[in-house]
Amino acid sequence: MLFLTAGHHKKDAGATYNGRKEADETVRLRNAIARLLTDKGLKVWTDADDWDLNRTINEITKRSKPDDIICDLHFNAGAATASGCEVFVADNANAAELNLATELVNTIASTLLIRNRGVKKEHDSQHKRLGMMRPAGRNVLIEICFLSNNYDRQQYDTFFGLLAEGIARVLAQKIE
Numbered sequence: 387m388l389f390l391t392a393g394h395h396k397k398d399a400g401a402t403y404n405g406r407k408e409a410d411e412t413v414r415l416r417n418a419i420a421r422l423l424t425d426k427g428l429k430v431w432t433d434a435d436d437w438d439l440n441r442t443i444n445e446i447t448k449r450s451k452p453d454d455i456i457c458d459l460h461f462n463a464g465a466a467t468a469s470g471c472e473v474f475v476a477d478n479a480n481a482a483e484l485n486l487a488t489e490l491v492n493t494i495a496s497t498l499l500i501r502n503r504g505v506k507k508e509h510d511s512q513h514k515r516l517g518m519m520r521p522a523g524r525n526v527l528i529e530i531c532f533l534s535n536n537y538d539r540q541q542y543d544t545f546f547g548l549l550a551e552g553i554a555r556v557l558a559q560k561i562e
């Protein structure tokens with residue numbers, strides 16, 4: 387089973403830049419990827435838009451198994467010069483998780499033609515620990531690009547369709 391979730395929610399918009407909200411972009415991208423996968427006949431579990439992070443983690447924890455993929459979508463914001471894609475895994479990530487995260491970050495960076503910041507461990511994240519890494523499964527948290535970077539945002543807007551297809555292709559290969 388694939389668990390595909392949109393980072394942030396209505397009461398926590400996440401990164402914002404010039405009226406663009408991370409919480410809106412994660413929902414839009416999650417829905418696009420989920421539609422591509424369900425069109426292929428794959429089952430995708432998604433979070434509900436009115437859940438907060440704790441609810442989402444609890445619902446996944448009730449259902450997930452070690453072979454499942456848990457993929458949480460996010461966007462970065464920071465200094466205007468900060469750019470690129472990165473994928474976080476747990477500090478104790480296994481080979482399967484590192485492999486999945488590497489394929490995702492390579493696919494996203496090459497599709498959007500943005501900087502590849504690579505795979506990072508959760509202790510390198512701003513929160514040090516990521517709750518989405520705890521449910522059983524292959525857990526990855528994607529920071530697609532920097533909404534605060536003009537080039538990243540332009541590439542994301544231009545190649546949104548190809549981005550969704552690329553992520554869906556990697557997830558479909560890995561879940562089978």
Ligand SMILES: [Zn+2]
Nearest residue numbers: 393400460461
């Ligand atoms: Zn986020």
